[in-house]
Amino acid sequence: MILKKLSILNYKNILQSEVSFSPKMNCFFGNNGMGKTNLLDAIHYLSFCKSHINTPDNQIIRNDEELCVIQGFYDYEGREEDIFCAMRRRQRKQFKRNKKEYDKLSEHIGLLPLVMVSPADSELIQGGSDERRRLLDVIISQQDKQYLHALIQYNKAMQQRNVLLKNQSKDASLYEVLEMQMGMYGGMIREKRQSLVDEFTPIFNEYYQTICQSAEQVGLRYASQLEEGDLADMLLNNRERDRILGYSSTGIHKDELEMTLGGYLIRRIGSQGQNKTYLIALKLAQFVFLARKGNTTPILLLDDIFDKLDAARVEQIVKLVSNDTFGQIFITDTNRKYLDEILSAMHHDYALFKVEQGEIQPMEE
Numbered sequence: 315m316i317l318k319k320l321s322i323l324n325y326k327n328i329l330q331s332e333v334s335f336s337p338k339m340n341c342f343f344g345n346n347g348m349g350k351t352n353l354l355d356a357i358h359y360l361s362f363c364k365s366h367i368n369t370p371d372n373q374i375i376r377n378d379e380e381l382c383v384i385q386g387f388y389d390y391e392g393r394e395e396d397i398f399c400a401m402r403r404r405q406r407k408q409f410k411r412n413k414k415e416y417d418k419l420s421e422h423i424g425l426l427p428l429v430m431v432s433p434a435d436s437e438l439i440q441g442g443s444d445e446r447r448r449l450l451d452v453i454i455s456q457q458d459k460q461y462l463h464a465l466i467q468y469n470k471a472m473q474q475r476n477v478l479l480k481n482q483s484k485d486a487s488l489y490e491v492l493e494m495q496m497g498m499y500g501g502m503i504r505e506k507r508q509s510l511v512d513e514f515t516p517i518f519n520e521y522y523q524t525i526c527q528s529a530e531q532v533g534l535r536y537a538s539q540l541e542e543g544d545l546a547d548m549l550l551n552n553r554e555r556d557r558i559l560g561y562s563s564t565g566i567h568k569d570e571l572e573m574t575l576g577g578y579l580i581r582r583i584g585s586q587g588q589n590k591t592y593l594i595a596l597k598l599a600q601f602v603f604l605a606r607k608g609n610t611t612p613i614l615l616l617d618d619i620f621d622k623l624d625a626a627r628v629e630q631i632v633k634l635v636s637n638d639t640f641g642q643i644f645i646t647d648t649n650r651k652y653l654d655e656i657l658s659a660m661h662h663d664y665a666l667f668k669v670e671q672g673e674i675q676p677m678e679e
């Protein structure tokens with residue numbers, strides 16, 4: 315899949331831009347705060363109907379403006395796809411595929427597979443378990459509609475149960491229906507998360523070892539309370555305690571994904587460069603996983619990935635992303651050094667852009 319053209323109006327600091335892209339490598343350079351990340355974020359938005367750092371829509375619309383529009387024209391394996399999004403302050407956003415508005419945004423997720431590597435990924439290691447569950451959800455729901463449906467239904471049932479708990483309800487029949495739903499959808503979600511981790515970990519190891527040129531092992535261990543028994547039974551047993559707490563204390567919303575390096579939690583032992591390498595390998599593995607499972611090659615967004623890495627690791631990453639496994643790539647950096655290295659290692663088409671004060675200008679050379 316190729317993003318051929320992007321039109322932007324008032325997306326964060328990007329005022330108005332219409333840019334045509336190379337089908338392979340697109341490099342953006344510019345100083346700090348100029349709008350490089352915002353540009354990648356707009357591309358992310360068109361795939362996921364949201365910003366990659368979950369910026370609320372009212373903060374996405376350029377300050378002092380009322381309307382923000384993003385429109386992408388894609389070549390999807392020979393078929394044209396026109397994706398349009400308009401956000402107005404205090405109004406529901408419009409999201410359209412080929413001029414037809416979606417009833418539900420969840421219908422769109424997975425159509426345009428995309429992987430973004432960004433400095434914000436450090437939260438996957440340092441942040442709470444919700445960050446790591448979100449990673450699992452993003453990977454699986456891009457290639458499995460049933461999973462996304464199960465997740466939405468599970469969360470709905472859990473929220474309704476939480477309302478009952480907060481209201482100190484004792485209506486057993488209401489609890490039973492919701493706990494049965496949480497049990498059914500939770501069980502499905504757990505199975506899919508576990509099989510993702512099993513299938514994904516060897517690919518992840520391969521990328522980590524290639525980038526580091528070492529045999530050091532990375533690991534992912536999925537831990538769920540559902541290992542201890544049936545969720546509906548546990549919810550019933552914990553109902554009284556949950557009523558005191560005012561929320562559901564058991565379920566797949568408490569799952570953890572332990573990330574290890576050489577058998578130790580990376581959160582405890584990883585240096586900045588090791589963390590960064592870990593996250594890049596994780597995301598490249600995510601890319602390969604999605605490409606294998608899906609009908610089209612995902613788009614890869616690489617935002618400021620070289621900071622904190624030694625020259626040998628940079629060289630390996632440059633080699634990796636220049637090969638044919640990866641389709642269309644969008645990459646940013648504050649200077650041209652690494653971008654030029656990538657371009658000289660490439661034997662493909664490319665385009666170079668300068669980003670300045672929210673304006674994106676193609677560069678000749």
Ligand SMILES: Nc1ncnc2c1ncn2[C@@H]1O[C@H](COP(=O)(O)OP(=O)(O)OP(=O)(O)O)[C@@H](O)[C@H]1O
Nearest residue numbers: 326327346347348349350351352373374375376377
């Ligand atoms: N809603 C908004 N309206 C106007 N400007 C905004 C809005 N949201 C963010 N910005 C501005 O966008 C700029 C950040 O742009 P961005 O993160 O894309 O920079 P960058 O080029 O990636 O920089 P770096 O190299 O430091 O990562 C900041 O100056 C910020 O104030």
